Amino acid sequence: MSVNANEIRPIAANACCTPPSVFDIFTVGIGPSSSHTIGPMRAAKALVDEVAAAGRLSEVVAIRVELCGALGATGRGHGTDRAVLAGLNGAEPQCIAPTAISELAAQVADSEQLTLVSGNFTQRIDFPPTAISFQPAKQLPYHPNAMVCDVTYSDGTLTRRIYYSIGGGFIVMDDGTGPGVATVALQPTLPHPFCTGADLLSCCLSQDKSVWQVVLDNEVARGRDATQVYHKLDDLWEVMSESIRLGCDAKGDLPGGLRIPRRAHAMVSDLIARGSNADSLSGLDWVSLWAIAVGEQNASGGRIVTAPTNGAAGIVPAVLRYALTLEQSDETTVSRFLLTAGAIGAVFQTSASISGAEVGCQGEIGVASSMAAAGLCAAMDGTVQQVLNAAEIGLEHHLGLTCDPVGGLVQVPCIERNAMGAVTAITAARLALTRATQFVTLDQVIVTMMATGADMKRKYKETSQGGLALSLAAC
Numbered sequence: 175m176s177v178n179a180n181e182i183r184p185i186a187a188n189a190c191c192t193p194p195s196v197f198d199i200f201t202v203g204i205g206p207s208s209s210h211t212i213g214p215m216r217a218a219k220a221l222v223d224e225v226a227a228a229g230r231l232s233e234v235v236a237i238r239v240e241l242c243g244a245l246g247a248t249g250r251g252h253g254t255d256r257a258v259l260a261g262l263n264g265a266e267p268q269c270i271a272p273t274a275i276s277e278l279a280a281q282v283a284d285s286e287q288l289t290l291v292s293g294n295f296t297q298r299i300d301f302p303p304t305a306i307s308f309q310p311a312k313q314l315p316y317h318p319n320a321m322v323c324d325v326t327y328s329d330g331t332l333t334r335r336i337y338y339s340i341g342g343g344f345i346v347m348d349d350g351t352g353p354g355v356a357t358v359a360l361q362p363t364l365p366h367p368f369c370t371g372a373d374l375l376s377c378c379l380s381q382d383k384s385v386w387q388v389v390l391d392n393e394v395a396r397g398r399d400a401t402q403v404y405h406k407l408d409d410l411w412e413v414m415s416e417s418i419r420l421g422c423d424a425k426g427d428l429p430g431g432l433r434i435p436r437r438a439h440a441m442v443s444d445l446i447a448r449g450s451n452a453d454s455l456s457g458l459d460w461v462s463l464w465a466i467a468v469g470e471q472n473a474s475g476g477r478i479v480t481a482p483t484n485g486a487a488g489i490v491p492a493v494l495r496y497a498l499t500l501e502q503s504d505e506t507t508v509s510r511f512l513l514t515a516g517a518i519g520a521v522f523q524t525s526a527s528i529s530g531a532e533v534g535c536q537g538e539i540g541v542a543s544s545m546a547a548a549g550l551c552a553a554m555d556g557t558v559q560q561v562l563n564a565a566e567i568g569l570e571h572h573l574g575l576t577c578d579p580v581g582g583l584v585q586v587p588c589i590e591r592n593a594m595g596a597v598t599a600i601t602a603a604r605l606a607l608t609r610a611t612q613f614v615t616l617d618q619v620i621v622t623m624m625a626t627g628a629d630m631k632r633k634y635k636e637t638s639q640g641g642l643a644l645s646l647a648a649c
C-alpha cells in the first residue's frame with residue numbers, strides 16, 4: 175500500500191523555533207527501540223499520571239491499549255506491549271532495570287492483574303492478555319506509530335487518549351482536540367531559537383559563536399550552569415562507554431528467535447590479536463566494533479543512550495570514541511561533540527522526522543550519521559559552515575534508506591547498519607573539512623529526506639513487510 179503525501183506530517187509541523195534540549199535528544203533508556211519501547215513506556219506512564227492528577231486513579235477498573243500501524247506491525251519484536259505494561263506500572267525508561275520488564279511481564283501474564291502506579295498512588299486492576307492488542311492495519315492520520323488508550327472507570331465512564339510515538343522517545347498526545355506539540359519537557363524561552371540548519375547558521379554567524387556554544391547558551395537558559403551541563407554530558411558519555419564495554423564483553427545469541435550470535439566480543443579478540451600487524455584500516459574496524467557493540471546491547475534490551483533513536487544508538491558513541499582515541503582530543507572534546515551533534519538532532523526533531531515508521535531508516539541511521547559527522551567535525555575544529563556541511567553529507571548518502579527489520583527485531587540490518595553509519599560519518603566530517611563552501615545545504619537534504627519518505631511505500635517503514643524482512647522470510 176502506498177502512502178499518500180498528505181498522510182505524512184508536513185515539514186516543520188512542530189516548528190516553534192524552540193529546539194528540544196540536547197538532553198531530550200540524548201536520553202538514557204533501554205532497548206530495543208526509542209519509538210517502540212521508550213515512547214510507548216512514556217505514553218503509558220503519562221496516561222496513568224494524568225488520571226491520578228485528576229484524582230480518579232482509584233476509580234479505574236480497566237485499561238485497553240491498541241497498538242496501531244507500525245507499532246502494531248513490529249511491536250511484538252520491539253517489546254512494545256511489555257514497555258506499555260512497565261509505563262502503566264509507573265516505570266521510566268531512564269530508571270528501570272533492563273531485567274525488570276521481563277519480570278513484570280511474567281507476573282502480569284501469570285496473575286492477569288496489573289498495578290497502576292503514579293507516585294504514591296496505586297490501583298490494582300484486572301489485566302487480561304487482550305488488554306493490549308496489536309492492530310497493524312489500523313492507520314491513524316497523524317503518525318504511523320499510534321497508541322489508542324481507553325480508561326474505564328467504576329461509574330462506567332471512559333477516557334480516551336491517543337498517543338503518537340514520533341521517534342527518539344518523543345510523544346505527542348491527542349485528547350480529542352487534535353495532536354499536541356511533540357515534547358518530553360516544557361520549553362523555556364531560549365537566547366538562540368532555531369529549528370532549521372539556516373536558523374542555526376544564522377545564530378552562530380550573527381553571534382560569532384560555534385554551534386556547541388550556541389547550544390550551551392540554550393542549555394544554561396534552561397536552568398543549569400555550564401559546569402552542570404558539562405557534568406551531565408560526561409554522564410551521558412559514561413553510559414555510552416559502558417554500553418560499548420558491556421557489548422564487547424557479552425557472548426551468546428541475541429534474543430528474539432533469529433538465533434544471531436553476538437559478534438562484538440569476537441571482533442575485539444581479533445583486533446587485539448592482530449595488534450601491530452593490523453592493516454591501515456584497522457582504525458575503521460575498531461569504529462565498526464564500537465558501533466556493533468552498542469547495537470547488540472540495544473537489541474538485548476540493555477541500557478543505552480538514544481542518539482537520536484535506539485536503533486541508531488551505536489553511531490554517535492562509536493564516532494565519539496574515534497574522536498577521543500584516534501584523533502587529537504582534549505578535555506573539551508566530549509562536550510563540543512555532543513552539544514554539536516545534539517543541535518543537529520534538534521533540527522531534525524523539530525523540522526523533520528527521526529522516525530523509521532515515518533520516513534524509513536534514512537530518518538534513523540541517516541540522522542545519527544549526520545549528527546555524528548557534525549560532532550566529529552566540531553571536535554576537529556571545523557568552522558560552523560563545515561559542521562553543517564558535515565551534517566549534510568552524513569545524511570545525503572543515506573537518502574532513500576528503507577526500514578526493513580527482519581522478524582520485527584532491531585537486529586538485521588540494524589546492528590551492522592550502525593557500523594556503516596559511523597564510518598560514513600567519519601568520511602563526511604573529513605570531506606567537509608576539505609572545503610569552506612557547500613553545494614547542497616542541510617535544509618535542502620532534510621526536505622529531500624521528507625519527500626523521499628513520503629514517496630516510500632509503507633512496507634519499507636518499520637512494518638517488516640518488505641525488503642530484507644520479506645526476502646529472509648521467504649528463504
Ligand code: SF4
Nearest residue numbers: 485530535538577588
Ligand atoms: S532498519 Fe533502521 S530504522 Fe528500521 S528498525 Fe533498524 S535501525 Fe531502526
